[in-house]
Amino acid sequence: MIEVLAWLVLALPLLSCLALSLWPGEPPKAYTRAVGLGLPAIGFVLSAVIFAVLLGRDAGDRTEVSTLWNWVRSDTLSIDLALQIDPLSVLMMLVVTGVGSLIVWYSTEYMDHDRDYRRFFAELGFFLFSMLLLVMAANFFFLIVGWGLVGLASYLLIGFYYDKPSAVAASKKAFVINVIGDVGMVLAAFILVRELGTLDYGEVFAAAPGEMGMGTGVSEMVAILLFVGAAAKSAQIPLHTWLPDAMEGPTPVSALIHAATMVTAGVYMIVRSNVLYELAPYASDAVAIVGALTLLMAATIAFVQEDIKRILAWSTVSQIGYMIMAAGLGAYSAGMFHFLTHAFFKALLFLGAGIVIHALADQQSIDRMGGLKKHLRVAYLTMAVGCLAIAAIPPFSGFFSKDEIIAYSFAAGDLGVVLGIVGLVAGGLTAFYMFRLFFRVFHGPEPEGGYDVEHPHAPGPAMTIPVVVLAALAAVAGFLQVPEAWHPLEDWLAPAITAAPDLHPSGAQILISMIGGTALALAAIWFAHWMYVADPGRRLRMAGTLAGYRRLLHDQYRFDHAFEAAAVQPGRDLGDGLMATVERGGAQGIPTGVARAAILAGRGLRLAQTGLVRTYALAMVAGVAILGVIAILVVR
Amino acid sequence: MGEQILFGLASGAALMFGALVITLKKPFQATVSLIGCLLAVALLFLGLSAPFVAAIQVIVYAGAIVVLFLFVIAYLGERPLPELDNPLARYEVVGWVALVGLAGQGAVLLATSNLTGLWDQPTRPDDIGSPEAIGRSFLDDYIVPFEATSLALVVAAVGAVLLAKRGVRAEGGR
Amino acid sequence: MMETMEGVPLGLYLAVSGALFLMGLLGVLIRRNPLLLLLAVELMLNSANVALVGFSRHWNVTDGHIFALVVMVVAAAEVVIGLGLVVATFKQRRALDVDRMTVLKG
Numbered sequence: 001m002i003e004v005l006a007w008l009v010l011a012l013p014l015l016s017c018l019a020l021s022l023w024p025g026e027p028p029k030a031y032t033r034a035v036g037l038g039l040p041a042i043g044f045v046l047s048a049v050i051f052a053v054l055l056g057r058d059a060g061d062r063t064e065v066s067t068l069w070n071w072v073r074s075d076t077l078s079i080d081l082a083l084q085i086d087p088l089s090v091l092m093m094l095v096v097t098g099v100g101s102l103i104v105w106y107s108t109e110y111m112d113h114d115r116d117y118r119r120f121f122a123e124l125g126f127f128l129f130s131m132l133l134l135v136m137a138a139n140f141f142f143l144i145v146g147w148g149l150v151g152l153a154s155y156l157l158i159g160f161y162y163d164k165p166s167a168v169a170a171s172k173k174a175f176v177i178n179v180i181g182d183v184g185m186v187l188a189a190f191i192l193v194r195e196l197g198t199l200d201y202g203e204v205f206a207a208a209p210g211e212m213g214m215g216t217g218v219s220e221m222v223a224i225l226l227f228v229g230a231a232a233k234s235a236q237i238p239l240h241t242w243l244p245d246a247m248e249g250p251t252p253v254s255a256l257i258h259a260a261t262m263v264t265a266g267v268y269m270i271v272r273s274n275v276l277y278e279l280a281p282y283a284s285d286a287v288a289i290v291g292a293l294t295l296l297m298a299a300t301i302a303f304v305q306e307d308i309k310r311i312l313a314w315s316t317v318s319q320i321g322y323m324i325m326a327a328g329l330g331a332y333s334a335g336m337f338h339f340l341t342h343a344f345f346k347a348l349l350f351l352g353a354g355i356v357i358h359a360l361a362d363q364q365s366i367d368r369m370g371g372l373k374k375h376l377r378v379a380y381l382t383m384a385v386g387c388l389a390i391a392a393i394p395p396f397s398g399f400f401s402k403d404e405i406i407a408y409s410f411a412a413g414d415l416g417v418v419l420g421i422v423g424l425v426a427g428g429l430t431a432f433y434m435f436r437l438f439f440r441v442f443h444g445p446e447p448e449g450g451y452d453v454e455h456p457h458a459p460g461p462a463m464t465i466p467v468v469v470l471a472a473l474a475a476v477a478g479f480l481q482v483p484e485a486w487h488p489l490e491d492w493l494a495p496a497i498t499a500a501p502d503l504h505p506s507g508a509q510i511l512i513s514m515i516g517g518t519a520l521a522l523a524a525i526w527f528a529h530w531m532y533v534a535d536p537g538r539r540l541r542m543a544g545t546l547a548g549y550r551r552l553l554h555d556q557y558r559f560d561h562a563f564e565a566a567a568v569q570p571g572r573d574l575g576d577g578l579m580a581t582v583e584r585g586g587a588q589g590i591p592t593g594v595a596r597a598a599i600l601a602g603r604g605l606r607l608a609q610t611g612l613v614r615t616y617a618l619a620m621v622a623g624v625a626i627l628g629v630i631a632i633l634v635v636r
Numbered sequence: 637m638g639e640q641i642l643f644g645l646a647s648g649a650a651l652m653f654g655a656l657v658i659t660l661k662k663p664f665q666a667t668v669s670l671i672g673c674l675l676a677v678a679l680l681f682l683g684l685s686a687p688f689v690a691a692i693q694v695i696v697y698a699g700a701i702v703v704l705f706l707f708v709i710a711y712l713g714e715r716p717l718p719e720l721d722n723p724l725a726r727y728e729v730v731g732w733v734a735l736v737g738l739a740g741q742g743a744v745l746l747a748t749s750n751l752t753g754l755w756d757q758p759t760r761p762d763d764i765g766s767p768e769a770i771g772r773s774f775l776d777d778y779i780v781p782f783e784a785t786s787l788a789l790v791v792a793a794v795g796a797v798l799l800a801k802r803g804v805r806a807e808g809g810r
Numbered sequence: 811m812m813e814t815m816e817g818v819p820l821g822l823y824l825a826v827s828g829a830l831f832l833m834g835l836l837g838v839l840i841r842r843n844p845l846l847l848l849l850a851v852e853l854m855l856n857s858a859n860v861a862l863v864g865f866s867r868h869w870n871v872t873d874g875h876i877f878a879l880v881v882m883v884v885a886a887a888e889v890v891i892g893l894g895l896v897v898a899t900f901k902q903r904r905a906l907d908v909d910r911m912t913v914l915k916g
Contacts, residue, residue, distance in 0.1 A: 609915060610912065610915060611911070611912030611913065611915030612908070612909055612912060613908050613911070614838075614839065614842070614908060614909065615727060617838055617839060618727055618730060618731050618734070618839060621731065621734045621735070621738070621835060621839065622730055622731075622733075622734040624734075624738070625733075625734040625737040625738050625741070626737075628737070628738065628741045629737065629741065632741060632744060632745070638816075639816065639817040639818050640816070640817070640818055643818040643822065643823075647822075647826045650826065650830060651826065651829055651830065651833075654829075654830050654833040654834070654853050655833060657833070657837065657849055657850065657853055658833055658834070658836055658837030658840070658841065658846075658850055658853070661843075661846075663843060663845045663846060663849075666845075666846055666849050667845075667849060670849050670852060670853070673830075673853065673856070674852075674856065677830075677856050677859070677860060680823070680826070680860055680863075681859075681860075681863055683817075683818065684823070684863045684864055684866075684867050685867055686863045686866070686867070686875055686878075688875065689859075689863055689875050689878050689879065692879060692882060693859075693882070696882055696886065697852075697856075697882060697885070700886065701852070701885065701886055701889050704889055704890070704893060705845070705848070705849070705889070705893070708845065708893045708896065708897060709845060711897070712845075712896075712897070712900055712906070728839075728840075731836075731839045731840075735832060735835060735836055735839070738832060738835070739828070739832055742825075742828040742832075746821055746824060746825060746828075751820075753819075753820065753868065754819065754820055754821045754824075755819045755820075755821045756814070756819055757814045757815065757816065757817055757819065758814070758815060758817045758818070758819060758820065758867060758868065759813065759814050759815070759870065760813050760814070760815045761867050761870045762870055764866060764867070764870060764871060764872045764875065765866075765872075765875060769872050770872060770875050770876065770879070773872040773873070773875075773876055774876060777873075777876075778873075778876050781876070781880055785880055785883040785884070788883065788884060788887045789883060789886070789887055791887070792886070792887035792888075792890045792891055793890070795890075795891050795894065796890045796891060796894040799891070799894035799895060799897070799898045800894060800897070800898075
């Protein structure tokens with residue numbers, strides 16, 4: 001029964017996309033709302049039913065594979081169009097359809113005054129379908145298919161305002177970088193096919209330890225190549241530069257795709273492939289280090305951003321760094337736990353930012369905000385919950401999930417200790433930049449010259465209710481896992497995470513992470529308050545300090561410049577060179593030469609066109625005579 | 637002996653009238669010569685046991701077609717061409733060479749052909765030239781070409797009408 | 811085996827046919843009056859008919875006669891169109907000289 005439900009969950013968003021796309025002309029908004037929101041919401045209900053059914057079974061009996069048909073059959077390789085329903089994919093389904101439905105609901109009001117209402121919801125439906133395919137696939141083949149399709153959906157939605165050059169550039173950038181990741185995934189799949197002859201999850205994970213071996217070059221290579229895909233999709237160094245630019249898309253898109261779901265696909269993939277990563281210790285360490293570096297780098301960049309959505313984008317990069325780090329260190333369930341809470345509070349923060357942006361007529365600079373506390377009461381309170389959650393203040397959800405990651409890191413050897421300290425410090429940085437945003441938007445003086453609108457208007461129910469629901473989830477979701485007390489999420493995921501190392505943080509490690517993290521966060525919040533609220537002028541007086549470093553941060557550590565110099569400009573030069581030589585000389589030169597020869601020949605032959613009928617007759621007779629001679633001499 | 641005499645007279649007449657057709661400069665005289673040539677060829681057909689074709693040759697060719705020529709000549713009037721410079725004078729030698737070449741080829745072909753019975757006494761043919769035989773052949777084996785010829789005639793008639801109409805307009809009529 | 815008869819061999823008919831054809835060809839090449847050109851073309855068509863009927867008797871089949879009749883029909887159509895063109899061009903140009911009709915010069 002749950003197999004049918006699973007296929008329905010996958011099909012409903014696609015159906016919504018098709019029903020909206022194929023409607024002739026612009027459908028009525030009520031229809032768009034009903035279809036665009038209703039079908040994914042039904043998908044969420046069905047996912048919940050699947051979850052309940054699985055919950056009723058024994059832990060060992062919770063994995064089901066449903067094959068629709070055989071997709072590829074060649075010699076020894078056979079690929080099925082199959083879904084895998086297990087605790088991990090059900091968790092992802094619940095988040096994707098649940099948070100997805102909330103954000104679609106929010107969008108019905110947010111996009112109300114925007115253009116292309118239908119296209120927006122059709123593309124959201126397409127994204128939900130792709131994302132569900134990604135998380136429900138039962139083999140690497142359809143994982144990659146979903147991987148590519150979410151990239152396409154992301155491209156379409158970042159470039160939603162397709163007549164805005166910056167949005168188009170951002171969408172192209174996102175697509176190109178994601179394709180780099182896709183190539184890595186595909187190469188990894190090739191190696192798997194060569195080594196194991198299958199792409200099916202079950203078979204791969206069963207055969208990999210025996211066939212590929214522990215710590216061998218092949219295992220490391222597969223893990224690294226898979227991580228290239230994960231790094232591109234989840235915006236890890238050095239493939240992270242697309243995500244901040246992706247904020248060109250509408251805010252609900254940023255919330256859904258570029259914060260809550262798609263960008264965490266890399267985390268999902270690493271957790272799903274935990275068997276492969278446990279076979280590759282060096283690759284896993286590299287993953288963890290990249291995650292930690294990303295975490296630290298993104299947190300610092302967020303210090304100097306002025307665009308509210310870019311701050312949240314860098315914050316997303318940073319938070320995914322936590323998850324990647326946890327996955328690299330073997331704390332898979334901790335990574336998934338942080339994924340879950342992050343989906344709630346980051347979606348909440350984006351939607352709250354969306355309320356602010358909406359209220360200020362699309363103003364995104366926090367310089368033009370301030371003192372909004374009294375105008376946007378709901379946004380103020382919910383954003384406060386979100387900021388406390390991401391800053392890991394107890395008892396909000398981020399406290400439990402982030403501190404669990406740090407505690408597990410301490411338990412994961414020497415490298416883990418170093419990375420755990422990085423995580424702790426970055427937690428403090430996170431608290432600072434989030435409350436910098438919070439204080440500058442909601443507290444402090446109103447901007448000089450007033451807001452861009454007469455009076456910031458409060459949002460309607462369709463925007464308020466999802467935000468409140470998410471705020472409630474962000475506040476309490478942490479209690480899913482309380483250290484030393486209970487850990488239902490870890491138990492739930494256990495059947496899917498078969499190879500996790502046995503990490504047991506000691507009580508001291510847990511205490512250090514909790515107390516240290518909370519103390520740092522509180523100090524950072526106090527600092528932010530001191531700087532931005534206690535004396536609003538202080539910020540301006542301090543603007544000159546650390547100017548060089550601030551410039552580096554503004555340039556976002558010059559990754560874009562480096563790419564420009566290392567890849568884009570050489571590519572452009574190569575193109576120019578080929579244009580000058582191959583194109584002009586060969587590809588274009590040959591046809592032009594042929595055409596010129598034809599023109600010259602025509603000019604010459606024109607002389608034969610005397611217009612005198614008798615010359616034609618004469619030529620014909622002469623030709624026949626010559627042919628006759630040839631025929632007599634040769635044929636006879 | 638009958639056929640030999642007929643052939644000698646008819647072929648001689650045909651060649652003589654043919655030469656006149658291309659040498660006489662007045663169209664009327666040339667057309668009358670063509671009538672003679674066509675009648676001589678009809679005689680050749682008779683000698684070849686093709687009485688039906690011979691009859692059609694006389695009726696359609698010498699009758700209808702040549703009358704059409706004469707009609708047009710009468711309509712346009714006799715106008716000998718003014719002796720202009722001949723723009724093709726320098727090519728004429730090529731034409732003569734080609735003609736001589738073609739004639740030589742024909743002679744060579746006739747002389748060296750290995751076609752059986754080319755120079756033998758002919759065999760007596762069956763009833764192949766009677767109207768009945770030709771009618772059967774047309775309607776049994778050649779029905780499509782038969783219909784195609786009728787189509788060609790219709791097209792020619794329509795074309796002639798169109799040409800004539802344009803001519804009327806060029807003269808300022810209508 | 812067919813019964814032979816007193817008659818003229820096929821080769822002589824073909825020779826006459828070829829001679830007539832060359833005459834027509836010569837006429838086409840040397841004449842400048844379109845009416846005379848058409849007459850020369852008629853000569854060439856007739857020469858072909860002689861050859862066709864001659865071969866028809868040689869092989870003892872009717873097909874050559876059929877072709878000869880079709881050629882006549884085509885000749886009739888050709889004459890109609892050709893004379894129509896001659897009349898039409900004459901009305902526009904008041905001259906009967908194919909060497910003056912050079913509108914299609916390249």
